[in-house]
Amino acid sequence: xxxxxxASASGFDQAFATLLASKRESAQDVNDTVAAILxxxxxxxxxxxxxxTARFDRLTLTPETLRIETSVVDRAVETVDPELRDALAxxxxxxxxxxxxxxxxGFSYTDQAGVRLGxxxxxxxxxxxxxxxxxxxxxxxxxMNAVPAxxxxxxxxxxxxxxxxxxxxxxxxxxARMAGVDEIYQIGGAQAVAALAYGTPxxxxxxxxxxxxxxxxxxxxxxxxxxxxxxxxxGPSEILVVADGANDPDWIAIDLLSQAEHDTAAQSxxxxxxxxxxxxxEEAVETHLRTLSxxxxxxxxxxxxxxxxxxxxxxxxxxxxxxxxxxxxLELAVTDPDTLAERVHHAGAIFLGRHTPxxxxxxxxxxxxxxxxxxxxxxxxxxxxxxxxxxTTLVGCSAGALGxxxxxxxxxxxxxxxxxxxxxxxxxxxxxxx
Amino acid sequence: xxxxxxASASGFDQAFATLLASKRESAQDVNDTVAAILxxxxxxxxxxxxxxTARFDRLTLTPETLRIETSVVDRAVETVDPELRDALAxxxxxxxxxxxxxxxxGFSYTDQAGVRLGxxxxxxxxxxxxxxxxxxxxxxxxxMNAVPAxxxxxxxxxxxxxxxxxxxxxxxxxxARMAGVDEIYQIGGAQAVAALAYGTPxxxxxxxxxxxxxxxxxxxxxxxxxxxxxxxxxGPSEILVVADGANDPDWIAIDLLSQAEHDTAAQSxxxxxxxxxxxxxEEAVETHLRTLSxxxxxxxxxxxxxxxxxxxxxxxxxxxxxxxxxxxxLELAVTDPDTLAERVHHAGAIFLGRHTPxxxxxxxxxxxxxxxxxxxxxxxxxxxxxxxxxxTTLVGCSAGALGxxxxxxxxxxxxxxxxxxxxxxxxxxxxxxx
Numbered sequence: 001x002x003x004x005x006x007a008s009a010s011g012f013d014q015a016f017a018t019l020l021a022s023k024r025e026s027a028q029d030v031n032d033t034v035a036a037i038l039x040x041x042x043x044x045x046x047x048x049x050x051x052x053t054a055r056f057d058r059l060t061l062t063p064e065t066l067r068i069e070t071s072v073v074d075r076a077v078e079t080v081d082p083e084l085r086d087a088l089a090x091x092x093x094x095x096x097x098x099x100x101x102x103x104x105x106g107f108s109y110t111d112q113a114g115v116r117l118g119x120x121x122x123x124x125x126x127x128x129x130x131x132x133x134x135x136x137x138x139x140x141x142x143x144m145n146a147v148p149a150x151x152x153x154x155x156x157x158x159x160x161x162x163x164x165x166x167x168x169x170x171x172x173x174x175x176a177r178m179a180g181v182d183e184i185y186q187i188g189g190a191q192a193v194a195a196l197a198y199g200t201p202x203x204x205x206x207x208x209x210x211x212x213x214x215x216x217x218x219x220x221x222x223x224x225x226x227x228x229x230x231x232x233x234x235g236p237s238e239i240l241v242v243a244d245g246a247n248d249p250d251w252i253a254i255d256l257l258s259q260a261e262h263d264t265a266a267q268s269x270x271x272x273x274x275x276x277x278x279x280x281x282e283e284a285v286e287t288h289l290r291t292l293s294x295x296x297x298x299x300x301x302x303x304x305x306x307x308x309x310x311x312x313x314x315x316x317x318x319x320x321x322x323x324x325x326x327x328x329x330l331e332l333a334v335t336d337p338d339t340l341a342e343r344v345h346h347a348g349a350i351f352l353g354r355h356t357p358x359x360x361x362x363x364x365x366x367x368x369x370x371x372x373x374x375x376x377x378x379x380x381x382x383x384x385x386x387x388x389x390x391x392t393t394l395v396g397c398s399a400g401a402l403g404x405x406x407x408x409x410x411x412x413x414x415x416x417x418x419x420x421x422x423x424x425x426x427x428x429x430x431x432x433x434x
Numbered sequence: 435x436x437x438x439x440x441a442s443a444s445g446f447d448q449a450f451a452t453l454l455a456s457k458r459e460s461a462q463d464v465n466d467t468v469a470a471i472l473x474x475x476x477x478x479x480x481x482x483x484x485x486x487t488a489r490f491d492r493l494t495l496t497p498e499t500l501r502i503e504t505s506v507v508d509r510a511v512e513t514v515d516p517e518l519r520d521a522l523a524x525x526x527x528x529x530x531x532x533x534x535x536x537x538x539x540g541f542s543y544t545d546q547a548g549v550r551l552g553x554x555x556x557x558x559x560x561x562x563x564x565x566x567x568x569x570x571x572x573x574x575x576x577x578m579n580a581v582p583a584x585x586x587x588x589x590x591x592x593x594x595x596x597x598x599x600x601x602x603x604x605x606x607x608x609x610a611r612m613a614g615v616d617e618i619y620q621i622g623g624a625q626a627v628a629a630l631a632y633g634t635p636x637x638x639x640x641x642x643x644x645x646x647x648x649x650x651x652x653x654x655x656x657x658x659x660x661x662x663x664x665x666x667x668x669g670p671s672e673i674l675v676v677a678d679g680a681n682d683p684d685w686i687a688i689d690l691l692s693q694a695e696h697d698t699a700a701q702s703x704x705x706x707x708x709x710x711x712x713x714x715x716e717e718a719v720e721t722h723l724r725t726l727s728x729x730x731x732x733x734x735x736x737x738x739x740x741x742x743x744x745x746x747x748x749x750x751x752x753x754x755x756x757x758x759x760x761x762x763x764l765e766l767a768v769t770d771p772d773t774l775a776e777r778v779h780h781a782g783a784i785f786l787g788r789h790t791p792x793x794x795x796x797x798x799x800x801x802x803x804x805x806x807x808x809x810x811x812x813x814x815x816x817x818x819x820x821x822x823x824x825x826t827t828l829v830g831c832s833a834g835a836l837g838x839x840x841x842x843x844x845x846x847x848x849x850x851x852x853x854x855x856x857x858x859x860x861x862x863x864x865x866x867x868x
Binding site: 423 | 522532574641685689692779785786787789792795797800811840845850851854856862
């Protein structure tokens with residue numbers, strides 16, 4: 001049974017804090033193993049990558065077959081169910097359209113001191129996209145990671161995807177083609193991350209690595225951070241649904257389960273102001289769990305991490321609770337979701353109103369489904385175009401402008417004991433040395 | 435002697451690659467020590483922080499004296515040299531003005547399918563700023579880290595600064611006051627990072643930690659990443675100066691030394707198209723080194739990591755070399771710096787023209803001086819307002835809009851084997867279950 005909390009009950013604050021602090025992931029310490037793999041790939045290149053792939057993926061490769069040939073992707077595109085291909089195309093178009101709005105503008109201006117100032121955005125030159133193999137090989141994730149990179153202007157987008165036993169999900173290849181991926185290598189694990197970060201004779205290095213993966217991939221990304229950029233380290237997924245009593249309990253139940261079916265460590269939380277509705281949702285969850293195909297996963301998640309919180313007044317009480325959870329996904333199934341949304345500060349993505357199930361955002365709404373988990377929406381954002389770009393600032397002084405700024409700069413440089421800093425300004429203006 | 439490379443010489447590519455790959459930092463493995471301190475502070479709170487402060491900073495504190503009293507800051511403000519205070523105020527104003535231009539705009543629109551879409555920016559609620567003690571306690575860094583946080587709208591900005599033996603730089607306190615820092619604690623090291631990340635009875639936790647520090651602080655920031663956000667892990671600083679023969683060699687020499695005086699691991703590189711000018715700069719460097727107060731540091735940096743690269747054509751050849759270095763600071767001391775700047779993709783900050791020494795950007799130009807080092811400008815940016823903000827995306831569907839999106843969404847959910855995802859869309863539209 002999920003936890004049931006009443007906001008008006010004594011001890012609620014403590015119980016809610018316990019819910020927030022509950023660990024949903026078993027931390028697997030693979031750092032040393034990963035460090036050894038990274039060092040080996042760095043030292044021996046392709047040969048190491050090939051050996052680890054043989055060992056972990058039971059797949060024998062050569063430097064020539066590391067890369068998936070264009071013809072293999074062509075064949076996947078030709079043989080995929082046309083309806084599915086069209087559905088992927090709808091998703092790709094809508095994702096590209098939304099992310100197009102994220103492309104940032106630089107600026108430049110001359111201030112009153114005559115100093116030219118500016119900021120410029122440029123794309124990362126080469127990005128690597130890690131795509132898990134096996135059951136977690138989601139074509140939608142390929143689109144969500146690859147499309148923003150291409151919208152940002154990344155010239156070279158490299159995908160790695162393990163093919164255990166030689167098996168690849170053709171939909172993943174189709175999605176990669178649609179998103180404009182330039183190179184695909186059939187490798188995975190820490191060895192693939194190492195190849196992307198350090199390069200090998202066959203695989204040129206990239207500047208940034210994104211995409212989800214298991215504990216080894218996550219540890220590898222953490223370790224190569226600094227050599228390359230990385231996106232977030234994703235934890236188990238979560239949803240917080242705020243629903244009043246006017247909702248169909250069946251809809252809300254299935255929304256909670258759509259999160260729970262991802263992973264036994266996923267978390268689904270309902271906040272409502274209607275106790276009878278809360279009961280009805282819990283009943284509907286149980287009913288659905290009887291027929292759902294991923295019942296073991298969904299039932300375990302709901303039982304171990306699910307929570308139902310009853311408050312007196314949604315508008316008055318929910319926002320503070322939401323901000324403490326800082327949920328990855330926030331569904332506002334109320335009559336006036338906008339007013340509620342305005343009071344929320346911390347959430348990865350917000351789904352407004354009774355007809356906006358979170359799952360629509362996983363596929364075709366347009367915004368990214370790679371979102372900050374485990375309360376990290378307090379300080380981080382979903383994946384987007386900005387993750388594949390960076391800023392350069394610009395300053396230009398005439399002799400006159402430098403003269404205006406110089407006294408303050410030289411004074412501060414001297415106060416900090418950085419003589420050459422001060423001199424580099426002063427010498428251009430024939431200012432006295434001390 | 436710095437390395438001298440000629441772009442037209444055979445073997446240049448290899449020599450340049452060696453220069454890029456040269457390690458300037460000795461990696462100090464303090465991970466285990468830091469992990470123990472973090473765990474201890476997490477478990478024992480103030481008591482642990484106080485013990486480590488006594489041990490490492492020779493300073494005896496109590497929970498009541500962890501925080502620096504307002505009156506201490508008042509006194510620093512009153513007793514500081516008024517000219518220095520004014521110089522800090524000039525810097526603070528100019529930094530605030532530039533960073534004000536970085537405040538991002540959200541957007542919202544309704545697309546052709548009738549889907550409401552949007553993106554909203556909100557500030558991090560609480561941020562922590564690490565300020566090193568001792569010789570590296572730079573008031574300018576306080577401004578550069580704190581002002582963007584306040585411009586972003588961070589409500590609670592907490593500063594930690596170690597006071598070894600009880601000694602604090604009053605200018606650091608003055609800068610903190612000017613920048614709007616809300617709380618100051620006289621602690622440092624990994625224990626201060628732990629207090630900020632996990633909180634103690636006296637110090638409430640923050641959501642993001644920024645600021646430079648030694649190897650212990652850097653390791654602590656890496657380890658708490660995920661619990662809180664962090665800024666970059668800064669490496670040793672560098673400058674790349676592109677200068678034609680029309681420059682005063684003395685100006686360029688002092689610019690190279692202004693970087694070298696920071697740290698023996700700092701790197702200064704000159705690219706010029708004039709061999710005689712290169713010789714003149716090297717001579718001028720030697721002359722300055724005779725009188726410079728930080729001669730040991732600057733001389734070691736220039737000798738061990740300095741480089742002079744002579745090319746035939748600056749506009750044709752320098753941009754590709756610059757992009758490979760991806761310098762933290764790029765100074766373009768040429769007649770037409772803008773044309774050259776347009777061809778550069780990767781640099782933290784660009785200084786345009788002969789009258790824009792890099793040092794002016796360290797203090798009063800306005801853009802941030804916290805910039806990506808060690809080639810990380812390939813994928814990351816200087817500190818700015820965006821580092822203290824995050825995005826939330828919004829989606830709102832009417833029943834009709836959901837109906838338009840549903841077929842593609844349900845098809846993809848089923849293809850990915852996520853039944854509840856499909857059902858959460860389909861059930862709202864009375865779509866057939868399979």
